[in-house]
Amino acid sequence: MKGKASSVAQPIAGADGNRVDLQHGRTPGNHENPMAGSAGWASRLPGHRGLARIACTMVQPLLTRTVRKIARNHTSLFARLGPYREADFLIDPVELPFALHLRPDPDNLTFCAVPRDAAPPVTATIQGPFMLLLQLIDADEDGDAAFFSRALTITGDTEAVVRLRNALDDVDGSIAEETAGLFGRPGQAILKRLRRSYHTENTGI
Amino acid sequence: MSLAELICPAGTPAALRTAVDAGADAVYCGVQDATNARNFPGLNFTVEELTEAVAYAHTHGTKVLLALNTYPPAGKVDLWRQAADTGARIGVDAFIVADMGVADYIARTHPQVRLHLSVQAAASSPEAIRYYCENFGVKRVVLPRILTIPEIREIRKEIPCEIETFIFGNHGLMVEGRCSLTNYLTGQSTNMDGVCSPASDVEYIRDEATGEMSSCLGGFTIDRFGPQEMAGYPTICKGRYTAPHRPEGYYAFEEPVSLNLSRLLPELIGAGVHAFKIEGRQRSKSYVRNVVRAFRQAVDDIRAGREANIADLVALTEGQKQTMGAFETKKWR
Amino acid sequence: MKLTLGPLAYHWNTEERRDFYARIADEAPVDEVYLGEVICSKRAPFFEREIPATMERLERAGKRVILSSLAEVMLKREREATAGLAEMDAPEIEINNAAGLYARQGRPHRIGPFMNAYNEATIAWMASQGATHICLPTELPAEAVAVAAQAARNLGLTVEMQVFGRASLAVSARCYHARSHGRTKDNCLFICEQDPDGMPLRTRDDKPILRINGIQTQSESYMDLLTESPRLGAMGVSHLRLMPQAVDMVGVARAFHDVISGVLDTAEAEDRLRGLCGATSFSNGFWYGTAGYRRIARAAEA
Numbered sequence: 001m002k003g004k005a006s007s008v009a010q011p012i013a014g015a016d017g018n019r020v021d022l023q024h025g026r027t028p029g030n031h032e033n034p035m036a037g038s039a040g041w042a043s044r045l046p047g048h049r050g051l052a053r054i055a056c057t058m059v060q061p062l063l064t065r066t067v068r069k070i071a072r073n074h075t076s077l078f079a080r081l082g083p084y085r086e087a088d089f090l091i092d093p094v095e096l097p098f099a100l101h102l103r104p105d106p107d108n109l110t111f112c113a114v115p116r117d118a119a120p121p122v123t124a125t126i127q128g129p130f131m132l133l134l135q136l137i138d139a140d141e142d143g144d145a146a147f148f149s150r151a152l153t154i155t156g157d158t159e160a161v162v163r164l165r166n167a168l169d170d171v172d173g174s175i176a177e178e179t180a181g182l183f184g185r186p187g188q189a190i191l192k193r194l195r196r197s198y199h200t201e202n203t204g205i
Numbered sequence: 206m207s208l209a210e211l212i213c214p215a216g217t218p219a220a221l222r223t224a225v226d227a228g229a230d231a232v233y234c235g236v237q238d239a240t241n242a243r244n245f246p247g248l249n250f251t252v253e254e255l256t257e258a259v260a261y262a263h264t265h266g267t268k269v270l271l272a273l274n275t276y277p278p279a280g281k282v283d284l285w286r287q288a289a290d291t292g293a294r295i296g297v298d299a300f301i302v303a304d305m306g307v308a309d310y311i312a313r314t315h316p317q318v319r320l321h322l323s324v325q326a327a328a329s330s331p332e333a334i335r336y337y338c339e340n341f342g343v344k345r346v347v348l349p350r351i352l353t354i355p356e357i358r359e360i361r362k363e364i365p366c367e368i369e370t371f372i373f374g375n376h377g378l379m380v381e382g383r384c385s386l387t388n389y390l391t392g393q394s395t396n397m398d399g400v401c402s403p404a405s406d407v408e409y410i411r412d413e414a415t416g417e418m419s420s421c422l423g424g425f426t427i428d429r430f431g432p433q434e435m436a437g438y439p440t441i442c443k444g445r446y447t448a449p450h451r452p453e454g455y456y457a458f459e460e461p462v463s464l465n466l467s468r469l470l471p472e473l474i475g476a477g478v479h480a481f482k483i484e485g486r487q488r489s490k491s492y493v494r495n496v497v498r499a500f501r502q503a504v505d506d507i508r509a510g511r512e513a514n515i516a517d518l519v520a521l522t523e524g525q526k527q528t529m530g531a532f533e534t535k536k537w538r
Numbered sequence: 539m540k541l542t543l544g545p546l547a548y549h550w551n552t553e554e555r556r557d558f559y560a561r562i563a564d565e566a567p568v569d570e571v572y573l574g575e576v577i578c579s580k581r582a583p584f585f586e587r588e589i590p591a592t593m594e595r596l597e598r599a600g601k602r603v604i605l606s607s608l609a610e611v612m613l614k615r616e617r618e619a620t621a622g623l624a625e626m627d628a629p630e631i632e633i634n635n636a637a638g639l640y641a642r643q644g645r646p647h648r649i650g651p652f653m654n655a656y657n658e659a660t661i662a663w664m665a666s667q668g669a670t671h672i673c674l675p676t677e678l679p680a681e682a683v684a685v686a687a688q689a690a691r692n693l694g695l696t697v698e699m700q701v702f703g704r705a706s707l708a709v710s711a712r713c714y715h716a717r718s719h720g721r722t723k724d725n726c727l728f729i730c731e732q733d734p735d736g737m738p739l740r741t742r743d744d745k746p747i748l749r750i751n752g753i754q755t756q757s758e759s760y761m762d763l764l765t766e767s768p769r770l771g772a773m774g775v776s777h778l779r780l781m782p783q784a785v786d787m788v789g790v791a792r793a794f795h796d797v798i799s800g801v802l803d804t805a806e807a808e809d810r811l812r813g814l815c816g817a818t819s820f821s822n823g824f825w826y827g828t829a830g831y832r833r834i835a836r837a838a839e840a
Contacts, residue, residue: 080217080247139219139490145521148436148461153418155411159246159404166247169489170217276656278678279686306659329612329711332620332637339640340667351612351711379708379755380610383652385677386707386748389757389830392823394677397656423829426741442708446739446747448718454742457714457750531711538712538723 052115055097059113063100066179067111070171071104073178078106080167087123087160092116093130104164124156126164131195136165138174209474209481209504212270212369213497216248216486221258223490224267228501231268233301234258234486235399239281240288241272242325243486244399256295268298273311274323276304276382276396286310293318301347302326303382308341321345321369325382325396331363338366345369347482350377350464351531351538354476361477370473372466373496374484375523376530378442378459386441390423402440409439420444437461437523461524466532467500467515471507473532492521539771539798540569541791542698544781545576545606545632547706547751549730552588558782559592563599565788567795568780571596574606574623576634576650577709578752579616580726582608593629604630609652609709610753611637632673644668651675651700651779652709656682658689665693673698673779676705676761679827680769687774696776701763702790702811703781704736704749704756705821705830714750723753735784746819759821759831764811765804766825767797789814 071077078085081104088110091100099119103110114120126133128151135141136152143165146152154161168175180188213229215221224232235241237249250258255271262269271292277285285307292300293315300318302308303325311320324347328334337343345367348357361368379386384401388394391406402422410419416432420439427444430436437443442458451457466473470481481504483496496518503513519527531537543562550558562571573589573596575582593603607623608616616637623631624641633639634650648671649655649664655672664672672690674683674697687697715737716726730737736749736756749756760783763770767778778798780790793811796802802810812820823832 079251082246084246136489142489142492142495142521144438144488144523145492148523148525149520150418150430150433150436153411154409158407158409162245162404163247165489166217166245170219172219172222276654277659278682279657279661279684279689280682282657282659304654304656304660305663306657306661309663310659326636327610328636329610330617330635330637332617332640333611333635336636336640349711356612378712379710382654383609384708385705385824385830386755388677388824389705389707390747392828392830392832396654396675396677397682425745425747426743429742441748445742447742447744448737448739448750451718455718457718457739457748458710458712458755535724536722 049115049117052097052117056113056115059098062179063111063113067102067109069178070175071106071109074171075106077167077171078104080170081163084123084160084163087157088120089160089164090114090119090122090125091133092125092127093133094127096130104167122156124154124158124160124164126152126154126161128152134176137168138176139169139171140174143169208479208508209470210479211497211500211504212480212482214374214483214486214488214493215258216243216245216488217490218250218254218258220486220490220493221269222261223493224497225262225265227494227497229267229497231270231298231480232258232262233270233272233482235272236288236291238284238288239275239397239399240277240285242274242323242395242399242401243272244275245487246404248487252291252295255291255297259295259297263296270299270301270321271297272301272323273307274301274303274325275399276325277307278397282306282310286314289315299344302341305341308337308343312341316342319344321347322366323347323382324349324371324377327380327382329380331360334360334364334366338364345480347371349381351380353535354469354472354532357473357478358476367479368477369480369482370466370478370532371464371484372470372473372481373500373518374463374488375438376459376462376464376528384442387422390425390441392423402438407439435461435524435526443523460526462526462528463522463524464530465518465522465527466529467503467513467518469529469532470503470513474507488521495521539767539775540777541567541794541798542570542572542777542779543568543787543791544700544703544779545572545574546585546782547577547704547754547756548734548736548782548784549578549581549584549728549752550734551731552584554734555585556588556592558787560595561788562791563595563601566791568601568791570602570604570777572604572606572632576606576609576652577754578713578730579608579610579613579619580723581728581730581752582615582619602630604632604648606632606650607634607638609634609650610711611635612711632671639667642668646670649673651706655686658686661686661690661695662693665690665695669695671696671698671777673700673777674775676700677824677830680766680773680825681827683770683775683825684773691774691776697774698777698779699763699770699775700761700779700781701767701770701794702779703760703783704758705761705824706754707748707757707830708755710753710755713753714755715752718750726752757821757830759819759833760815761822761824761830762808762811762820763822763825764794764797764807766822767794768804771798783815783818785816785818786814 089102210230213224215232215234303323499516506513632648632650634652713723715730823830826834
């Protein structure tokens with residue numbers, strides 16, 4: 001990430017011994033974290049430090065269960081990620097009090113809620129409205145179209161994002177439904193309500 | 206061969222099943238290497254996936270066309286031959302080729318499999334098309350997106366093969382198969398490596414103060430978008446540049462825009478077009494589902510003698526803008 | 539190794555063109571000269587009028603003349619021009635579009651750089667159909683050139699590679715020169731004549747990037763494989779192509795000639811070439827399999 005957002009984060013490559021050599025000599029993680037140290041960003045987005053930490057703690061068990069289940073059911077996803085299995089993604093739903101850190105490494109799967117100001121250095125960041133991100137994961141919405149419309153912002157290693165997108169797009173069925181399914185009827189009801197409110201917000205009907 | 210076949214993109218097995226379920230007459234896809242022109246990270250099929258995909262498609266009466274539409278650099282031709290051998294063994298219904306060496310190999314080694322001439326071969330005259338038909342037994346040509354409908358009608362009269370035209374998707378500006386723009390900035394070749402603006406060389410840079418976004422390729426700023434401005438693919442031919450008499454910066458080649466010929470389908474059929482191609486192997490299942498469904502409905506309406514009512518697809522277009530390009534008017538040139 | 543002068547890509551006016559070829563005839567140490575409009579069929583009538591006289595002039599000076607065909611063939615006039623050229627028995631012709639191959643019906647011809655002769659299989663096919671000489675694609679990297687050139691030589695073909703001038707990066711049906719002036723191809727009024735070395739495009743952060751030449755897009759940099767020329771020869775490349783730019787092309791030809799004839803060492807010749815080309819950057823990235831605009835230093839070659 002270049003631009004005006006100053007960054008104090010160090011590229012992760014080498015720092016944690018997880019350097020991955022890619023065909024073009026690039027390394028996942030050789031981009032600076034667009035969030036860390038960017039005070040301008042953090043202050044515009046919801047989630048003050050204390051609240052964000054509580055929210056993260058509450059949501060974490062859900063995330064852990066979700067991601068383990070998905071990884072078990074969709075092993076081909078990792079093949080499409082290639083060397084980017086060891087990349088770090090920050091999925092940043094703008095209206096939530098926290099962002100999500102994803103490291104889709106099948107041997108050491110990480111999916112955790114992090115306060116924006118405590119986000120680790122990442123390979124790439126995907127930022128947009130929560131329901132849009134959810135729909136992208138479910139291939140309900142076209143990522144390129146969302147990008148063209150500027151609803152979605154991508155920073156960092158573009159190949160990482162493209163691989164993740166293509167990997168997720170090859171998953172049949174709905175990851176959101178699966179996740180909701182983990183929590184039985186209440187889970188599905190919440191998802192339904194979320195979708196309805198998003199639809200109303202965006203279409204007015 | 207039925208009238209107005211719908212040829213649909215499949216970048217992954219899930220997209221292929223989506224296209225088949227949405228009513229594709231044929232899907233086109235590629236394997237995971239430089240043998241096809243959408244050699245993008247995380248996209249395309251392993252041999253196992255392709256085998257299953259062909260079985261799925263055939264069960265549903267859908268054909269599978271394998272794109273081998275790049276140009277092997279000297280010393281690497283075997284990769285293309287192996288992909289052709291694999292495709293033939295699995296039972297794909299046609300190969301889409303551009304390179305004469307590859308076409309010659311398939312014509313001699315797998316004469317039972319249909320050959321389609323890729324748009325990457327840039328055959329835009331009856332003579333060029335006949336060259337491939339007579340020498341390699343090409344059964345169908347995918348026409349470059351540079352011809353008007355009257356010109357297509359004239360070509361149809363003079364060639365012995367079927368015509369396929371693009372009807373929706375990315376609107377390539379340059380003559381396909383003759384473009385080294387990406388290689389000039391990135392060192393990866395569209396013709397030899399199957400990439401166009403490879404993601405590994407793309408970077409989006411946001412200016413937090415102004416909300417402007419720059420799209421960069423290989424370190425060159427291809428375009429800059431204001432906070433609310435619609436964006437496009439970070440391809441060189443859709444970028445904004447300055448010229449001595451255009452200091453303000455302008456789209457020197459083309460604006461971010463997608464091709465949409467939904468309104469011209471009856472005329473294209475009238476001109477003798479056999480198959481309609483939807484671009485977008487790099488796009489999502491969502492795109493495939495929506496676009497294929499819309500055109501399936503339209504083609505069925507036309508076949509049944511009804512007026513086609515095309516769903517609005519503008520949200521899926523680049524820059525949220527659509528064009529009929531050269532198909533509508535010579536003024537496009 | 540022979541030196542050739544490729545077909546003029548730009549729309550120079552009649553006097554400029556006449557003077558240029560007269561000087562090439564009298565002074566440039568090139569063995570072969572390609573003539574003809576390759577880029578835009580609208581410009582072709584201007585050039586065609588002068589071709590017989592230019593040809594005669596060049597041949598009198600001992601140069602072999604080859605006529606090049608259009609790279610893009612779509613319109614009636616383009617199809618007719620291509621067919622007409624293919625009917626000629628002499629001089630030699632260079633074909634740049636499959637429509638030309640069809641019209642030539644297997645009689646001897648040269649394969650131009652727009653024909654995408656990327657590999658040994660395609661070269662073998664083309665040789666079986668009457669090709670006697672192959673100009674390899676500009677973007678082909680060294681290791682592929684080595685294999686392609688060897689294959690072509692084994693089939694008895696001579697092999698050419700562009701070593702100087704802007705690289706052709708793309709052609710289109712749309713005229714970008716006309717577009718930049720708010721016109722279309724059909725009412726272009728030959729605005730491209732204003733830019734004898736192409737119209738420069740810069741990025742919005744003011745970095746030079748490309749050149750527009752009618753329907754063609756070219757590299758901003760001049761490709762320069764002077765230093766690599768001896769290696770090209772060792773690989774089996776028999777002809778080195780210099781593309782006409784709006785610089786002292788006689789000087790350019792002399793620099794290359796002096797290197798391949800062993801009169802001048804490459805460093806000295808590079809300096810001379812540099813001095814002839816003003817501020818234009820040089821590149822050799824394609825040859826080294828990296829971004830085409832890059833200039834890889836000689837030290838990296840080993």
